[in-house]
Amino acid sequence: MKLHNQVALVTGGSRGIGRAIALGLAAQGAAVAVNYRSSREDALGVVKEIEEAGGRAVALEADVSDPAAARELVEGAREALGGLHVLINNAGITDNGLIWDMDPDGWWEVMRVNFGGAYHCTNAAVGGLMAQRQGAIVNISSVMGVRGWAGQSNYSASKGALNAFTRSTAIELARFGVRVNGVLAGVVPTDLVGDVLAKDGGRGMKKQIPMRSFAHPCQVASVVTFLAGPDASYVTGELVQVDGGVSSQLGIGHP
Numbered sequence: 001m002k003l004h005n006q007v008a009l010v011t012g013g014s015r016g017i018g019r020a021i022a023l024g025l026a027a028q029g030a031a032v033a034v035n036y037r038s039s040r041e042d043a044l045g046v047v048k049e050i051e052e053a054g055g056r057a058v059a060l061e062a063d064v065s066d067p068a069a070a071r072e073l074v075e076g077a078r079e080a081l082g083g084l085h086v087l088i089n090n091a092g093i094t095d096n097g098l099i100w101d102m103d104p105d106g107w108w109e110v111m112r113v114n115f116g117g118a119y120h121c122t123n124a125a126v127g128g129l130m131a132q133r134q135g136a137i138v139n140i141s142s143v144m145g146v147r148g149w150a151g152q153s154n155y156s157a158s159k160g161a162l163n164a165f166t167r168s169t170a171i172e173l174a175r176f177g178v179r180v181n182g183v184l185a186g187v188v189p190t191d192l193v194g195d196v197l198a199k200d201g202g203r204g205m206k207k208q209i210p211m212r213s214f215a216h217p218c219q220v221a222s223v224v225t226f227l228a229g230p231d232a233s234y235v236t237g238e239l240v241q242v243d244g245g246v247s248s249q250l251g252i253g254h255p
Contacts, residue, residue: 001027001029002027002029002222002229002230002231003025003028003030003086003228003229004027004028004223005022005029006026006029006031006084006085006086007030007031007032007033007077007078007081007082007083007084007085007086008022008030008031008032008033008084008086008087008088008228009032009033009035009073009074009077009084009086009087009121009125010026010032010034010035010038010088010090010155011035011038011064011088011089011090011091011121011183011245012024012031012035012043012060012064012090012091012092012120013033013034013036013043013088013090013115014031014034014035014036014039014040014043014045014046014059014148015039016183016188016217017140017171017188017217017220017229018034018088018090018091018140018246018251019055019217019219019221020216020218020221021045021047021088021090021140021217021220021221021224021225022034022050022208023046023049023050024218024221024222024224024225025086025088025224025225025228026050026055026057027051027053027055027057027225028189028225028229030055030085030086030228031055031056031057031081031082031239032050032055032056032057032058032081033057033058033059033060033076033077033081034046034047034057034058034059034060034078035059035060035061035062035064035073035091036059036060036061036107037061037064038040038060038061038092039067041063041204041224043059043060043061043071045158046059047059049228050083052149056081056153058077058217059081060073060076060077060080061079062076063198064073064113064116064117064118064120064121064153064173065112065113065116065117065142065170065231066089066120067118067120067123067124069122070117070120070121070124071120071123071124073121073124073164074087074091074121074125074128075124075212075228076200078128082177083128084125084128084129084133084135085129085132085135085136086135086137086138086228087125087129087136087137087138088137088138088140088224088228089117089118089121089122089124089137089138089139091113091117091118091163092113092114092115092117092140093109093110093113093114094155094202095109095110095154096110096154096155096157097147097151097154098150098151100205102153102154103189104156110154110155110158111154111158111161112160113153113158114158114159114163115158115161118162119141119145119238120132121125122137122165122169122180125137126169126173126178128139129173129176129178130176130178131174133176133254134176134177134178135173135177135178135179136181136227136229136232137169137173137178137179137180137181138180138181138183138184138224138227139162139165139166139180139181139182139183140183140185140220141159141162141163141166141182141183141185141239142156142159142184142185142186143161143168143185143186143243143246143247144159144186145158145159145161145163145239146160146163146184146239146247147246147247159184162182162237164182166180166181166237166239167237167239170191170236171237172186173236174236174237179227179232179235179236180234180236181219181223181227181232181235181236181237181239181240182238182239182240183223183224183227183238183239183240183241183242184213184222184239184241184243184247185215185220185242185243186209186215186241186242186243186244186246186247187205187206187214187215187243187246188214188215188220189214189242197244203218208246209243209244209245209246212244213237213244215242215243215244219242222228223242224252227240253254
């Protein structure tokens with residue numbers, strides 16, 4: 001097990017990609033703090049699944065968009081599981097809409113959670129990671145952070161900010177033995193993108209993906225687990241796209 005004796009914190013770890021990441025890290029031996037904001041039962045379900053497989057886990061409630069709550073979350077993970085070595089900034093929301101009628105409060109809430117949450121948790125965690133001269137941070141971003149899509153201006157902006165933050169923190173923390181990378185997910189059919197896929201069940205969007213399929217949360221989680229582990233010990237500042245080829249193509253289909 002490549003993460004034996006490691007402690008990981010996964011924000012937004014109760015459902016979707018976060019759940020898959022928590023289970024993937026636990027399968028490699030990590031003790032996992034599963035953060036949630038409102039889905040307590042889902043988070044406890046993840047913890048139960050990890051414990052039934054012989055691992056250690058704890059569910060911790062926190063709104064990571066609040067800097068004080070994020071700091072309490074990080075300290076809570078350390079206290080409950082005996083340290084912290086891996087931070088996965090996964091918590092995210094959407095509030096899709098066209099720019100000319102987008103609600104300003106909704107736009108700002110997306111930034112507060114998607115980028116602010118990662119900023120606050122990283123800020124709270126880096127002191128301990130630097131002191132132990134060991135650690136890995138993986139920020140869960142999106143191909144929307146490097147490409148555009150109608151109705152996604154707020155979400156894309158939040159992920160673009162997260163990508164820039166990933167590179168800068170990687171440079172700052174490299175000399176302390178702390179690695180920072182990002183995973184840019186493509187279309188993953190979770191609750192987060194339910195409204196985008198509702199129109200035709202996602203058939204139209206799927207046709208635009210070169211691999212002709214959506215990503216499964218486990219496919220994203222496997223890349224996250226790699227970046228968090230020793231096999232990626234010389235990888236930092238990278239933004240790894242897991243999108244079935246979407247961001248590599250020109251246009252939206254064959255010429």
